[in-house]
Amino acid sequence: MAEQEDLEQGGAEMTFTEHIVELRRLLVRAAILFGLVAIIFFMMKGVVVDWVFAPMSPDFPTNRFFDWLAGITDVDALRINQTTVELYNNKMAGQFSLHIRSSVIGALVVTFPYIIYQLWSFVKPALSDVVRSQTKRIVWEVSMWFFIGFFFGYYCISPLAANFLIGYEVSPTVQNIIDVSSYMSTVMGVSFAAALIFQLPLLVRLLSSIGLMKAEFMRKYRKVAAAVLLVLSAIITPPDVFSQVLIFIPLYLLYEYGITIAVKIEKRKAEQEE
Structure with a gap:
């Protein structure tokens, strides 16, 4: 705490090298927590992967809601992701790579608030007292909107996008064979894009x-x-x-x-x- 107070009091007087050293120290902290959480997710094999695959399941909350909505409106187009979709892996190390990617994605989502806090701790000493008081809730607000957007993308946009892209065909002679890596990239890409939009x-x-x-x-x-x-x-x-x-x-x-x-x-x- 004393070290942090000294940093806040003399942040404006620090040299460029001292700023770089301090930034590195904060980033190392964030990297250590990120790595530990990623390892935990890696040991919990399949947890994040199952979570990523959930939007294409008929039991997913969004899919069940649209199925109910289709029943009361008689609009069959609202029934999304009601059929089982098989995903394929065509690379020798594909599933191992999928395991690592899912662990990293899970760690990024969980540690996002702490990463933002560390970056804010680096910028905070250089701000005036007035600006600092006006933006003291920045970490909480950025994290809140990130999670709102991320889960909006995951629960609302991802199942709709998956249903549309998996079922889309340019010609009846072309059959869709969905690669597991492509599916994960789509779901996570949409979710993170929504987090940024929010x-x-x-x-x-x-x-x-x-x-x-x-x-x-x-x-x-x-x-x-x-x-x-x-x-x-x-x-x-x-x-x-x-x-x-x-x-x-x-x-x-x-x-x-x-x-x-x-x-x-x-x-x-x-x-x-x-």
Whole structure:
């Protein structure tokens, strides 16, 4: 603790070499925890792999919800991932590589808040007391939006994307043989992409704080943003209106929430100037 307090008091007076040494120390801490968690997941063989494969199972919560929705709306297109899909491995070390990748992915998700905290600890001493007090919740907020976005991508987007891509065919003569590595990359890619998209409120706050984003600008291009989000929803969902709307609504609400953040920041700036 004493070392950390000294760092915060004299952070601005540290030399470039001392900054590099401190950054390395924080990154080593994060790397050690990351490695330990990855080893634990590796020893728990199949836990993360089963979790990644779950979105294509008929028993997955999202798939069951769409099956129920199809029953009350008589829209068969809403029945997603209701058939068993066989995944194939065509590499000698493929399954071992899959085991390692799944362990690393699990460790990254679990240790993400600690990694952000370590990076923030490096930046924090260089900030003024005012900026530090205004952004003291940054670690918690970044982690919160990361997990909200990640699980939204995993539970909402992944099963829809898997159903669409696995069942899509350019010609009846071409048969889909799904590689296990390709499937994992799709599910994890979609989940992490959603985690990044859900950082939008924090990005809007940052840009608004430094004057690069205005609420008026976001309002002006609200229709353009809605059109882009509709296209994105149409790409990652089956070809029916219901599933597209279910994905579009939270994404658009996120955009509107960003406008609210920008308005509050501009109002606070105006009060401070007065």
